[in-house]
Amino acid sequence: MDYIGENLLPGKLGNFFIILSLVASLMATVAYFLSTKKTIANEENKWIKLAKIAFLTEVFSVLAVFGILFYIISNHLFEYKYAWQHSSLSLEAKYLLACFWEGQEGSFLLWSVWHCVLGLIIIKKAKSWEAPVMTVVSFAQFCLATMIAGIYIFGHKVGSNPFVLLRNEMEAPIFLKPDYLSFIKDGNDLNPLLQNYWMVIHPPVLFLGFASVIIPFAYAIAGLYTKRYKEWIKPALPWALFSAAVLGGGLMMGAMWAYESLTFGGYWAWDPVENASLVPWLILVSGIHTMLIYQSTGRSLRSTFLFTLLSFLLILYSTFLTRSGILGDSSVHAFTDLGMNFQLLLFLLLFVIPATVLLIYHFRKIPHIAREEEASSREFWMFIGSLVLLISAVSIIIMTSIPVVNKIAGFFAGQNKTLFKPLAIGENSEHSYNQIQIFVAISIGVLTGFTQYLKYKKTGIKYFLKKAGWPILVSLLIGGLVLFFGDMNYDKQGAGFLILICIAIVCSGYAILANLSYVWIGLKGNLKSSGASVAHAGFGLMLLGILISSSKKEILSINTTGISAPMGEGSTEKPGENLTLLKGAKTSMDNYWVTYETDSAHPRKPLWYYKIEFEEKNGEEKFTLTPNTFVNYKGVEGLMSNPDAKHYWNHDVFTYITSLPDPAKNKDSSQYEVKQIKKGDTVLYTGGSFTLQRLVTKNEVQAAGLQAGDIASIATIKVFSKNNAAYTAEPILISRNNQAYLLPDTVNEERLIFQLRNVEGEKIEVGIKQSNAIVEYVTLKVYKFPFINLLWIGTFITVVGFLMSMVRRIKIGGMKMAEQNTILK
Amino acid sequence: MRKFHIVLLLCVAIAISVLISFMGTLTTYDTVQTARDKPGKFIHLVARLDHTKPVEYDAVNNPNYLSFTAIDSLGDAVMVVYRNAKPDNLEISDRLVLKGAIKEDYFDCREILMKCPSKYKDDIKAVEENLPNAGINKQEADNSPAIKKI
Numbered sequence: 001m002d003y004i005g006e007n008l009l010p011g012k013l014g015n016f017f018i019i020l021s022l023v024a025s026l027m028a029t030v031a032y033f034l035s036t037k038k039t040i041a042n043e044e045n046k047w048i049k050l051a052k053i054a055f056l057t058e059v060f061s062v063l064a065v066f067g068i069l070f071y072i073i074s075n076h077l078f079e080y081k082y083a084w085q086h087s088s089l090s091l092e093a094k095y096l097l098a099c100f101w102e103g104q105e106g107s108f109l110l111w112s113v114w115h116c117v118l119g120l121i122i123i124k125k126a127k128s129w130e131a132p133v134m135t136v137v138s139f140a141q142f143c144l145a146t147m148i149a150g151i152y153i154f155g156h157k158v159g160s161n162p163f164v165l166l167r168n169e170m171e172a173p174i175f176l177k178p179d180y181l182s183f184i185k186d187g188n189d190l191n192p193l194l195q196n197y198w199m200v201i202h203p204p205v206l207f208l209g210f211a212s213v214i215i216p217f218a219y220a221i222a223g224l225y226t227k228r229y230k231e232w233i234k235p236a237l238p239w240a241l242f243s244a245a246v247l248g249g250g251l252m253m254g255a256m257w258a259y260e261s262l263t264f265g266g267y268w269a270w271d272p273v274e275n276a277s278l279v280p281w282l283i284l285v286s287g288i289h290t291m292l293i294y295q296s297t298g299r300s301l302r303s304t305f306l307f308t309l310l311s312f313l314l315i316l317y318s319t320f321l322t323r324s325g326i327l328g329d330s331s332v333h334a335f336t337d338l339g340m341n342f343q344l345l346l347f348l349l350l351f352v353i354p355a356t357v358l359l360i361y362h363f364r365k366i367p368h369i370a371r372e373e374e375a376s377s378r379e380f381w382m383f384i385g386s387l388v389l390l391i392s393a394v395s396i397i398i399m400t401s402i403p404v405v406n407k408i409a410g411f412f413a414g415q416n417k418t419l420f421k422p423l424a425i426g427e428n429s430e431h432s433y434n435q436i437q438i439f440v441a442i443s444i445g446v447l448t449g450f451t452q453y454l455k456y457k458k459t460g461i462k463y464f465l466k467k468a469g470w471p472i473l474v475s476l477l478i479g480g481l482v483l484f485f486g487d488m489n490y491d492k493q494g495a496g497f498l499i500l501i502c503i504a505i506v507c508s509g510y511a512i513l514a515n516l517s518y519v520w521i522g523l524k525g526n527l528k529s530s531g532a533s534v535a536h537a538g539f540g541l542m543l544l545g546i547l548i549s550s551s552k553k554e555i556l557s558i559n560t561t562g563i564s565a566p567m568g569e570g571s572t573e574k575p576g577e578n579l580t581l582l583k584g585a586k587t588s589m590d591n592y593w594v595t596y597e598t599d600s601a602h603p604r605k606p607l608w609y610y611k612i613e614f615e616e617k618n619g620e621e622k623f624t625l626t627p628n629t630f631v632n633y634k635g636v637e638g639l640m641s642n643p644d645a646k647h648y649w650n651h652d653v654f655t656y657i658t659s660l661p662d663p664a665k666n667k668d669s670s671q672y673e674v675k676q677i678k679k680g681d682t683v684l685y686t687g688g689s690f691t692l693q694r695l696v697t698k699n700e701v702q703a704a705g706l707q708a709g710d711i712a713s714i715a716t717i718k719v720f721s722k723n724n725a726a727y728t729a730e731p732i733l734i735s736r737n738n739q740a741y742l743l744p745d746t747v748n749e750e751r752l753i754f755q756l757r758n759v760e761g762e763k764i765e766v767g768i769k770q771s772n773a774i775v776e777y778v779t780l781k782v783y784k785f786p787f788i789n790l791l792w793i794g795t796f797i798t799v800v801g802f803l804m805s806m807v808r809r810i811k812i813g814g815m816k817m818a819e820q821n822t823i824l825k
Numbered sequence: 826m827r828k829f830h831i832v833l834l835l836c837v838a839i840a841i842s843v844l845i846s847f848m849g850t851l852t853t854y855d856t857v858q859t860a861r862d863k864p865g866k867f868i869h870l871v872a873r874l875d876h877t878k879p880v881e882y883d884a885v886n887n888p889n890y891l892s893f894t895a896i897d898s899l900g901d902a903v904m905v906v907y908r909n910a911k912p913d914n915l916e917i918s919d920r921l922v923l924k925g926a927i928k929e930d931y932f933d934c935r936e937i938l939m940k941c942p943s944k945y946k947d948d949i950k951a952v953e954e955n956l957p958n959a960g961i962n963k964q965e966a967d968n969s970p971a972i973k974k975i
Contacts, residue, residue, distance in 0.1 A: 372827045372828055372829060373828070375828060380828070384832060387832065387836055390836075391836060391839060391840055391843075394840065395840070395843050395844075395847070398844065398847075399847060402851075421853045421854070422853065422854045423851045423852070423854075424851065424852050424854055424869040425850070425852070426850035426851055426852045426867060428850075432847060432850050435846075436843055436847075576887070576888060576889020576890075576908060576909065577889065577909065577910075578884075578888035578889050578909065578910040580884050580885055580888045639914075640914075658888070658910030658911075659884040659888060659910050660884075661884070751885070775885060777884065777885060779884040779888040779910055
């Protein structure tokens, strides 16, 4: 059958380039590998030339695939499943890139593109290291190419192809029509939670971080394989610093996205997806420190190999964790299973096994110094710091891997539940991480503070005290003041944990102060070589921000004043964290008056904006927050909320919608209660009282829908609620040709409906009911995050510090190279 | 003994104690039946929402009280009380991981993890429902001579 309106050319081209990249990357791997083996210069040259051509072809193909897929998405070619599944016509152009990496295929492609860019730099700069390093990179490229190949090998599907057609992937009667495309009006759209600018820039940065970790790894492999055990460190160090900067920065951008657009009320939740990127970063930073130790003292070479290899292997392991669907029950935002588990596992093993074998085989031959280091030496404490990071990483990865343990144990135990029961992290999963990492924070705070004041090899005690004494004293003083005035009161985990938090705050303060002052005390203000101090001070600031913003986080929406008392079993529990605001009703919340003013809709999407007025009770400050939410999006019942926050220099007020009235479910079932009253009578109802103020009967009423000859009676009823607010309601009774028509009036704030049922002289019969069906309201949560800016600023400073170090190491490398060249001449 | 070895030993000791303390906090995935056998103990209950029973949530009267009935894979049902706002897409999720403990006659839930078919939209079944049906039914199309499947 010929289908009408399909544009199949891009897909065909895309598939061609996918196959080409598969072949070219394999060829580059083989050619680079052979060129490392050949000893005769001429022959090596031939292989390396071929390898370069193959890799350039690979670069071209990957970029072509990237471009074609983007073309398909941006032109809304919905005959392709990827475009249909991840984008829509109403999507803003700025989010088209976010669609690109919403799916697994696009994100693999992004990773691959970065490998290409990094590969080109290696080819240009790495000289004698090019062949072995590029062997590893090309092989990784080959593995990534298989992930998007979508071909069948011996009946097994390999990879998931981004260019598959919608009609081939889905079974629906519509595809039996040749003009099916004309019925597909719009795509499935990008997940609303990902429609955020951070989602446009966070994935590219994070994946650049992911991709760049392979370079130090490849250098380490090259060092082992070519038996140049020492020389690889110098060129690998700037790369490792670059990776640490970018991976760390990307990670924290993800945290900012979570803070700004997710509603778990924070930036970090120890979710497996977050942990999976944090752990390689921790190990990478350990590796950087042992590299530095090696460069200054010749020690720690073996552990440098271990850390550098491990960091990339952990990247692969986390890829496996987040993409295989194995985290199903334990993570909210892992990718779903695409049936590629075996392939992902293979990807992991293809790197783990050779790396392990190489390391074990060469381990004894890696030079090391048998004499032990002085306890007063810088390298000793730097190494301890690396070990602390290692312990931190190992504990996190073990806790994150529980689903994997379940899977493996389940594999052996079968369905026999008495033999093994799947395990899960306990009641307070965040605390089970925090209670370990708080010790890490304390140790790192102290170590980063004083270690810089030590000299390599050996430090005199007098020298140390003279230089390092002041920062310790000053930070103890400042820390004490902060704790005294900061009113630390985090009591959820007992006094012990609170004390640990206080210690950690002092230690991270010390890290900041000691590192900043080291720039002057130790380095005499030489900023060029102070990258390490800057990064450490930034990290200290991050720790401080994390500690304060988490332990002093307050839930402001913590009572239900103004609304009738909690009912049933709920009342015995701690007050809830959600507050309901009736439209227009000023409600007390902490030291604010909050009012739900208005709402408005997005012109093209089922997206609603709610304007919430915040007014400080002392009248000093007034602001409006506009949290929004997707209501019943794409037929999906329920809300998808985006928070809004007011940023101050020292805290954020953060709110999001947790519930809205559902008109379909809020059927009005209450009955009118009928009361006979006269003018001036006061009647009680559950929420207060009301009085009949006035009764007017007119023959001529100017109002819509009324005819000549109608007689209208209007009752003016004054309502006094329990919280001292007064409202007026005017129900109307119309009699037309001896028939009565009721025009009820409502008091929204009190959820009251009044009807005027009958008038007999001075006496009236009034119907009153209290109903939930009529009210407009929002239920929301409001948090206060103090000093969260410290975390963001600290992150920025840390990244800058890493980059400063990188620039310096590149320069040192270049200078040494130049020296060698002049000596050779 | 070298300092390094002492440090290493210390690290191993710390790691082991951390692991042991962590193992102690671990809990299990349970069914309604096994959860009832250990009332008060914090567990993970894997279940789904019983759509035939009412979901009770009244944000105006109490935004922090939700109750519904959950059924596990064995068909046992339990009433669940969750003292928080109703999660966004409770009704459409096909699987719930309820974290909490059995209290007397109900399940006191602290946290709900929802597995929604459409959350990451890679589940084809869910998206298929959103496909326009174009008003033809499969039977008809199969019989119509003009349309042949390749």
